[in-house]
Amino acid sequence: MDKYDHKRIDSKWQEIWSSKGLYQTKDEKDKPKYYVLDMFPYPSGAGLHVGHPKGFIATDILARLKMLQGFNVLHPMGWDAFGLPAENYALKNKLHPKESTDKNIATFKSQLKKIGFTYDWEREINTTDPEYYKWTQWTFLKMYEKGLAYESHEPINWCPSCKTGLAQEDLEDGKCERCGSEIERKPMRQWVLRITEYADRLLNDLDKLEGWEDSIKEMQRNWIGRSEGAEVSFKIKKQKAKSKNENCHSEGAQATEESNASISSQTSDQASGELKVFTTRPDTLFGCTYCVVAPENQTILNLESSISNWNEINDYIKKTKKKSDLERTDLNKDKSGVRIEGIMAVNPADGEEVPIFVADYVLPNYGTGAIMAVPAHDERDFEFATKRNEELRNKNEELIGIRCVVSPKDNREHLRLVGNTPEEDSQKILEEIHRGERCYFWKGENINSDFLNGLETDEAKKKMIEWLEEKGVGKGKVNYKLNDWVFSRQRYWGEPIPIVHCPVCSTVAVPEDQLPIELPQVENYEPTGTGESPLAGIDEWVNTTCPKCSGPAKRETNTMPQWAGSSWYYLRYIDPKNDKALVDKDKEAYWSPVDFYVGGAEHATRHLIYARFWHKFLYDIGVVNYEEPFTNLQHVGLIMAEDGRKMSKRWGNVINPDDIVEKYGADALRVYEMFMGPFGQSVSWSTNGLEGARRFLDRVWNLSDKIYEKMEETERELHKTIKKVGEDIAEFKFNTAISQMMIFVNKAVDLGVDKDIFEKFLIVLAPFAPHIAEELWEKTGHKDSIFKEEWPKFDPEMIKEEEIDLVVQVNGKLRDTIKVPADISEEEAKKIALASKR
RNA sequence: GGGCAUGUGGCGGAACUGGUAGACGCGUACGACUCAAAAUCGUAUGGGAGCAAUCCCAUGAGGGUUCGAUUCCCUCCUUGCCCACCA
Numbered sequence: 001m002d003k004y005d006h007k008r009i010d011s012k013w014q015e016i017w018s019s020k021g022l023y024q025t026k027d028e029k030d031k032p033k034y035y036v037l038d039m040f041p042y043p044s045g046a047g048l049h050v051g052h053p054k055g056f057i058a059t060d061i062l063a064r065l066k067m068l069q070g071f072n073v074l075h076p077m078g079w080d081a082f083g084l085p086a087e088n089y090a091l092k093n094k095l096h097p098k099e100s101t102d103k104n105i106a107t108f109k110s111q112l113k114k115i116g117f118t119y120d121w122e123r124e125i126n127t128t129d130p131e132y133y134k135w136t137q138w139t140f141l142k143m144y145e146k147g148l149a150y151e152s153h154e155p156i157n158w159c160p161s162c163k164t165g166l167a168q169e170d171l172e173d174g175k176c177e178r179c180g181s182e183i184e185r186k187p188m189r190q191w192v193l194r195i196t197e198y199a200d201r202l203l204n205d206l207d208k209l210e211g212w213e214d215s216i217k218e219m220q221r222n223w224i225g226r227s228e229g230a231e232v233s234f235k236i237k238k239q240k241a242k243s244k245n246e247n248c249h250s251e252g253a254q255a256t257e258e259s260n261a262s263i264s265s266q267t268s269d270q271a272s273g274e275l276k277v278f279t280t281r282p283d284t285l286f287g288c289t290y291c292v293v294a295p296e297n298q299t300i301l302n303l304e305s306s307i308s309n310w311n312e313i314n315d316y317i318k319k320t321k322k323k324s325d326l327e328r329t330d331l332n333k334d335k336s337g338v339r340i341e342g343i344m345a346v347n348p349a350d351g352e353e354v355p356i357f358v359a360d361y362v363l364p365n366y367g368t369g370a371i372m373a374v375p376a377h378d379e380r381d382f383e384f385a386t387k388r389n390e391e392l393r394n395k396n397e398e399l400i401g402i403r404c405v406v407s408p409k410d411n412r413e414h415l416r417l418v419g420n421t422p423e424e425d426s427q428k429i430l431e432e433i434h435r436g437e438r439c440y441f442w443k444g445e446n447i448n449s450d451f452l453n454g455l456e457t458d459e460a461k462k463k464m465i466e467w468l469e470e471k472g473v474g475k476g477k478v479n480y481k482l483n484d485w486v487f488s489r490q491r492y493w494g495e496p497i498p499i500v501h502c503p504v505c506s507t508v509a510v511p512e513d514q515l516p517i518e519l520p521q522v523e524n525y526e527p528t529g530t531g532e533s534p535l536a537g538i539d540e541w542v543n544t545t546c547p548k549c550s551g552p553a554k555r556e557t558n559t560m561p562q563w564a565g566s567s568w569y570y571l572r573y574i575d576p577k578n579d580k581a582l583v584d585k586d587k588e589a590y591w592s593p594v595d596f597y598v599g600g601a602e603h604a605t606r607h608l609i610y611a612r613f614w615h616k617f618l619y620d621i622g623v624v625n626y627e628e629p630f631t632n633l634q635h636v637g638l639i640m641a642e643d644g645r646k647m648s649k650r651w652g653n654v655i656n657p658d659d660i661v662e663k664y665g666a667d668a669l670r671v672y673e674m675f676m677g678p679f680g681q682s683v684s685w686s687t688n689g690l691e692g693a694r695r696f697l698d699r700v701w702n703l704s705d706k707i708y709e710k711m712e713e714t715e716r717e718l719h720k721t722i723k724k725v726g727e728d729i730a731e732f733k734f735n736t737a738i739s740q741m742m743i744f745v746n747k748a749v750d751l752g753v754d755k756d757i758f759e760k761f762l763i764v765l766a767p768f769a770p771h772i773a774e775e776l777w778e779k780t781g782h783k784d785s786i787f788k789e790e791w792p793k794f795d796p797e798m799i800k801e802e803e804i805d806l807v808v809q810v811n812g813k814l815r816d817t818i819k820v821p822a823d824i825s826e827e828e829a830k831k832i833a834l835a836s837k838r
Numbered sequence: 839g840g841g842c843a844u845g846u847g848g849c850g851g852a853a854c855u856g857g858u859a860g861a862c863g864c865g866u867a868c869g870a871c872u873c874a875a876a877a878u879c880g881u882a883u884g885g886g887a888g889c890a891a892u893c894c895c896a897u898g899a900g901g902g903u904u905c906g907a908u909u910c911c912c913u914c915c916u917u918g919c920c921c922a923c924c925a
Contacts, residue, residue: 366924481924692863739862
C-alpha cells in the first residue's frame with residue numbers, strides 16, 4: 001500500500017476546499033450561528049513563527065467541530081496593520097509602510113494557508129484600508145459629538161525614540177512598550193477619549209462574563225482600580241508668624257499634643273485658596289498632620305505670591321521634571337519633598353492648621369494630585385514624616401506629628417489577618433503607634449477623633465462623609481486608576497483624526513459624508529519629534545476649508561493609535577463590504593456577539609479594555625444590540641523554543657511553520673501543537689514530540705488498510721472517544737482529546753476495526769487533522785467532503801462500564817480489589833466488601 | 839510590596855464533584871525484522887527490598903480534617919505572569 005504522503009494530500013485538499021468555497025460563510029439565518037474569532041495579527045516583517053498559529057489551530061478545530069455539529073460558522077481573519085510596529089519596521093527597511101505592510105500580509109497569508117484553516121478569505125479585512133478606517137473615523141466623530149473625545153493639554157507620556165505621545169497602556173515599567181526607551185512627561189496638545197466615563201460599566205459588567213477566565217477579569221479589575229473615598233477641601237491660609245511652637249524641640253508625640261491643644265485656635269488671616277485632596281480613609285481625617293501636593297499640581301503655582309520660599313519650591317519642581325518616571329517611582333528611593341513656607345492648610349474637621357509639602361511621592365494624575373497625610377495610618381506618609389523629622393530634629397525645628405486615631409481591635413483573629421504575630425497584642429501596637437514608631441493602616445476603632453470616637457472604620461468613613469457633605473467641605477468620591485485614553489500619535493502610519501482646525505470656528509468635526517479622510521501619500525514619513533506628525537509637512541493635505549464657514553482651515557495632523565482599528569474589527573467581519581454602515585443591523589443581530597475569542601494574555605488590559613469600551617459606546621448609539629462583545633475568552637500559552645527561551649531572531653531559535661509543514665505535514669503540526677500541553681500554558685517546542693504526533697497519523701493511515709470486522713471492545717472505545725473529544729474541544733482541553741484518540745487507535749490496531757467504526761473515528765479526527773481525514777474519507781468511498789457529515793452521536797450504553805474495580809480499604813490500607821457491577825448500591829458494596837474481607 | 843497562577847517519573851503532562859497516582863506522548867533499555875543501519879513492530883520503564891507472590895516509600899516542605907488527600911483547610915517555600923508610591 002501507499003504511504004501517507006502529506007505533501008500531496010495537504011495541497012490536494014487545500015485546493016479542493018478553496019475551489020469549492022467550502023468555508024465561505026453565508027448568512028443562512030435559519031441555522032444557529034457560531035462566531036469563532038482569533039485576535040488578528042499585525043503583519044510584522046519577520047513572518048510567522050511556530051508559536052503564532054497555536055491559537056489559530058485551536059479556533060480552527062472549534063470551528064470545524066461546530067460545522068460538523070450543524071452550526072453556521074463564522075471564522076474570519078484579517079490584519080491589524082496600522083501602528084508603530086509596522087511603521088518602525090518600514091522605517092528600518094527603508095520602505096513605505098504601505099508597501100512593507102502589503103508584502104508582509106502576503107507572507108503571513110501564504111504561511112497561514114499552508115496550515116489548512118477554515119478562514120473565509122472573502123471577509124478578510126485590513127485596518128489600513130480606507131474603506132475600513134472610514135468607520136474607525138466615523139466612530140471617533142460620534143464620540144466627539146457625544147463629548148467623549150476631547151482635546152487636552154495635560155502632560156502625557158512621550159517616547160523620545162518613537163517620537164510620539166503614548167497612552168498609559170503603552171508603557172511597561174515606565175518604559176516604551178515598543179522600543180524600551182525611558183518615557184518623558186511632556187505637556188502637549190492631544191486627543192483623549194473619555195474612557196473613564198465607562199469605568200463603572202467596564203468594571204461591573206465583568207461579573208456577567210462567565211465565559212472569561214478569572215485571571216483576565218481580575219487583571220481588568222486591577223487596571224480599572226476603583227476606590228471609594230472622599231474628596232476633602234482644605235482652606236489655605238497665610239501662615240502666622242512663628243509662634244509658640246518655636247521653643248518646642250520635643251519628641252513627635254509631645255509635639256502632637258501641643259498641636260492638639262491648638263485645635264480650636266481660630267485665626268483671622270485671610271483664606272487665600274483651597275486645596276482639594278482625595279482619600280480612601282476619610283475616617284482618619286483627625287489624624288492628618290500635614291498635606292502634600294504633587295509638584296505638577298496647579299494649586300501651588302497659583303499661590304506663588306503667598307509662598308515665601310518660592311525659589312526652593314521651584315527648584316524642586318524642576319528637579320522632579322528631570323527625573324524619569326522610573327526614577328520617580330523607584331520605591332527604594334528615599335521620599336524627597338520640600339515644605340511650602342508662608343501658607344498653611346486648614347483641616348476642615350477640627351480647624352487645625354497643618355503644613356503643606358511638595359513631594360513627588362504624590363502622583364499628579366491620580367485623584368486631585370494632592371493628599372492629606374496621616375502618618376500614623378499610612379505607610380508612605382509615615383515614611384515621609386519619619387524622614388523629615390530626622391532632618392527637623394537636627395535643625396531643632398518643630399516636628400511633624402504622628403497622631404494615632406485608629407486603634408487596632410483587640411482580637412486575635414483580626415491581628416493575625418493584618419500580619420502581626422499572635423504574640424503581639426493590640427495594646428502593644430497601640431503604644432508603638434502612639435510613640436510614632438510604626439504605622440497601622442488596617443481597620444480598627446476610632447480614637448482621638450471627636451464625633452467619630454468609638455466607631456469602627458467602615459462606620460466612621462460613612463459618618464465622616466456625611467459630616468463633610470453637610471458642612472459643604474467635602475463629598476464622597478470614587479476614583480479610578482484608569483486614565484482617559486490618550487488617543488493621538490504624532491506618527492504617519494495611523495488613521496487621520498477627522499477634525500479641522502479653523503481660525504474662526506476653532507475645532508470642527510469633518511462631516512460624515514466626507515469620510516474617509518485618507519492618509520496622503522508622502523515622501524518623508526519619518527516622525528518629526530516636534531510634537532507634530534509628519535502629516536503637518538504636507539501643505540496640500542493640511543490646508544483645507546472649514547466645513548462650517550468655508551474659510552481656510554487646517555486639518556488635524558495627529559493620527560490614531562494602533563488600538564483604534566482593533567477595537568471594533570470583529571464587527572466588520574460580519575459585514576465587511578458595507579459602505580452604508582459600520583455593520584448592517586440584521587446581520588449584526590444574527591452574528592453578534594463573538595461566541596469564542598482566543599488570543600494572547602498580553603492584551604488583557606489593552607485591546608480587551610479598549611474593545612469593550614468601544615463596543616459599549618456603539619451599543620449606546622444603537623449600532624450593536626448587545627453590551628459585551630466577547631462571550632467566551634481564552635488565552636493562548638506561548639510556545640517557547642527548544643532551549644526554553646522565547647523564540648526570537650536574536651537567539652537564532654525561531655522555527656518557521658513552513659518548514660514543519662513541508663517536512664511533517666500540516667496535520668502533524670496541528671496535532672502536535674494541540675498535544676504539547678494545556679492550551680493556556682507556555683511550553684517548549686520539542687521536535688521529538690512533533691515526531692510522535694506524526695507517528696500517530698501514520699498509524700491512522702496504516703489502519704485504513706486493516707479494516708476487517710466489528711470488535712465490541714473497539715466500538716466501546718469509539719463511543720468514549722466521541723464523547724470525550726466533543727467535550728474536551730469545548731473546554732479547550734485538546735491535549736486530553738488527542739490522548740483519547742491515541743488510545744482508540746492503539747486499541748483499533750490491536751483488536752481490529754470495521755468500516756463503520758473507522759469512518760466515525762475519521763469524523764472525530766477531522767477537526768484536528770482535516771487533510772488526512774478528507775483523504776481517508778475519500779479512500780473509504782465517499783465523494784463529498786467529510787465536513788458535510790454530522791458529528792457522530794455516542795451511545796451512553798456503550799460507555800457504561802459493566803464492572804468496576806471496587807477498592808476495599810481498611811484504615812487506609814489496601815486490603816482487596818473486587819469486581820462489582822457498575823450500578824451497585826452503596827449498601828450492597830459494603831456487604832460484598834465485608835464478605836470478601838473474611 | 840499587592841494580585842493571579844504554579845509545583846506530580848529522566849522530560850511534556852493525565853487524574854471527573856476526595857476513591858488503586860503517573861493515562862497519553864517523548865526518551866531510554868531489551869527483543870523481532872535486516873548482511874547492517876534507519877524506519878516499523880513487540881516488551882519493559884517512579885524509587886527501594888525480594889527468586890517470587892508481595893511489601894515499603896513517593897504528587898514543593900511541614901501540620902490538620904478524613905476510613906481514604908495530587909485534590910479540602912492552615913503555615914512556609916519555588917517558579918512564572920500582571921500591576922506597582924493609586925493615598
